[in-house]
Amino acid sequence: MGSIAGKTLRLYTVLPVLNREALEDFVVPGYPNYVIKKGMAVVIPAGPMHRDEKLYPEPNRFNPDNFEPEKVKNRESVEWLPFGDGPRNCIGKRFGEMQARIGxxxxxxxxxxxxxxxxxxxxxxxxxxxxxxxxxxxxxxxxxx
Structure with a gap:
């Protein structure tokens, strides 16, 4: 997302947590004793991730440089989730893009x-x-x- 609004959503995430359900058993990498069982509810803390200093230096500061192509390329896509990710991402994102195109x-x-x-x-x-x-x-x- 290249817009200023999209970059602002890192600090002001509309939905700070994402709720999902595991579709299959998943062994947590590095922790073989921890298994997320199929059907288990999973809460993804998008808001706290967006303010994690390991992912974003000076996490409470608005810094568009965090979204330079090189930095985005070196980051996992799931480290920026204002619209979710994958097939269950926010329908509003697509609606907004479609509305702008129609206008x-x-x-x-x-x-x-x-x-x-x-x-x-x-x-x-x-x-x-x-x-x-x-x-x-x-x-x-x-x-x-």
């Missing part, structure tokens, strides 16, 4: 967007912010089709 499709269907003279071309990126943004903004001319 964009409706706008493109009814309007023509073009860059107006106030936008600097080529774009100069603002180096004072941690998100991708232009120095002077991007201004669009919107015309009904």
């Amino acid at each position: 964009l499709a409706m706008l493109i269907q009814q309007f023509k967007f073009s860059v107006c003279d106030k936008t600097t071309i080529p774009i100069k990126y603002d180096k004072k912010t941690f998100i991708v943004a232009s120095e002077g903004g991007i201004y669009l001319k919107v015309e009904r089709v």
Whole structure:
């Protein structure tokens, strides 16, 4: 998730725990005497994991650098779970993405967007912010089709 909202969800996880049910017996790696039996309820502490200093240095600080591609690649996907993971992940995530796509499709269907003279071309990126943004903004001319 590349958005600021997604990165913010590490600190402010909507569902701090995820509830699952074991589909089969699972021996906990490194602990052969501990077995999660098929059908057993499992609680995954997503919120505490998101604030674990072993996973995120300075865990109580908002730091978008935690989501640089190299750091994400070196981290297990289950160490960031604001939407859950796998086939039972949050349906709201997909709904939000779909809603944004439909909104964009409706706008493109009814309007023509073009860059107006106030936008600097080529774009100069603002180096004072941690998100991708232009120095002077991007201004669009919107015309009904």
